[in-house]
Amino acid sequence: MTSDFPPSAASSSAASPPASPAVSGPSSDVAACTERALASLRGLSVGDALGSQFFVPVNRPFLERREPPPGDWQWTDDTEMACSVLAVLTEHQRIDQDVLAASFAHHHDFDRGYGPAVNRLLRLVREGGDWRRLAAELFNGQGSWGNGAAMRIAPLGAWYAYDPEQATHQAEISAYVTHQHQEAVVGAMAVAAAAALAADPAGPPAPAALLRDVLALIPRSAVAAGLHRASEMLDYEDAATVAAVLGCGRRTSAPDTVPFALWSAARGLRDYAQAFWATAQVGGDVDTTCAIVGGIVASGAPGAPPAPWLARTETLPDWLPTSR
Numbered sequence: 001m002t003s004d005f006p007p008s009a010a011s012s013s014a015a016s017p018p019a020s021p022a023v024s025g026p027s028s029d030v031a032a033c034t035e036r037a038l039a040s041l042r043g044l045s046v047g048d049a050l051g052s053q054f055f056v057p058v059n060r061p062f063l064e065r066r067e068p069p070p071g072d073w074q075w076t077d078d079t080e081m082a083c084s085v086l087a088v089l090t091e092h093q094r095i096d097q098d099v100l101a102a103s104f105a106h107h108h109d110f111d112r113g114y115g116p117a118v119n120r121l122l123r124l125v126r127e128g129g130d131w132r133r134l135a136a137e138l139f140n141g142q143g144s145w146g147n148g149a150a151m152r153i154a155p156l157g158a159w160y161a162y163d164p165e166q167a168t169h170q171a172e173i174s175a176y177v178t179h180q181h182q183e184a185v186v187g188a189m190a191v192a193a194a195a196a197l198a199a200d201p202a203g204p205p206a207p208a209a210l211l212r213d214v215l216a217l218i219p220r221s222a223v224a225a226g227l228h229r230a231s232e233m234l235d236y237e238d239a240a241t242v243a244a245v246l247g248c249g250r251r252t253s254a255p256d257t258v259p260f261a262l263w264s265a266a267r268g269l270r271d272y273a274q275a276f277w278a279t280a281q282v283g284g285d286v287d288t289t290c291a292i293v294g295g296i297v298a299s300g301a302p303g304a305p306p307a308p309w310l311a312r313t314e315t316l317p318d319w320l321p322t323s324r
């Protein structure tokens, strides 16, 4: 829902990493990369749009019964920003921070549920402000540790299906445009790594292998500590208990959001609907946890969202240089 919760007292380095080469190897087929990323984006948009329905009190009984509510479902900031990520990848085959910042600012729709700090940042960038300075200044110079860099990045992981390491690197670069606290950056890296691993053409990994391999790709952090704990709870059937331990985005921070989302995604890589309901039913930042889970699960061929759900989800925007 929101993407810019203030960080804790712990500060972090906000230095931007160096530019990196474009994707190489078997994944350099841009059409195939785009197809995978678009599949992930569709899953992300369904999770976002359907998840956000459950902030409407009248829809709560549907959630308890695991039934989609009636009507059409509009996506929120999660999907809008993910569309910019994919647009930059299709144009440049890597993340260009200036182009990404310009796309975020240009396409920013105030009514899509952005957090107040990101709303202000994107307005100022649109008016000519320098995203590097503005993002670094957030929250007394600590940068945002919100879940906004993680919520938009699964399609990038799908793009780099053959190269999870490059996925984490490009995700790191992408995060700094709005979220410069180390925890927000690592949250984005973890989600991208998970989506890259889930997109393995040989089929998605087992739950424990997914979390183990994500942990091998991210630095020591609160997000990593949460993922370690998540990996020890993969056999818990009660998602509410797991969410009580890991958090489910109630504070809209990356460490409060990403470990539970990856726990849920890891267990549902072959069943989008199961993964969605398990994620949504614990509450919290439901549009964002479901966007992350949906984007990761749909990165793999067996994890496509149910067709009726996709049909009721708002169409992706016209400015995205790919068709739905």
Ligand SMILES: [Mg+2]
Residues within 6 Å of the ligand: 001, 002, 048, 076, 077, 078, 112, 113, 287, 288
């Ligand atoms: Mg949202």
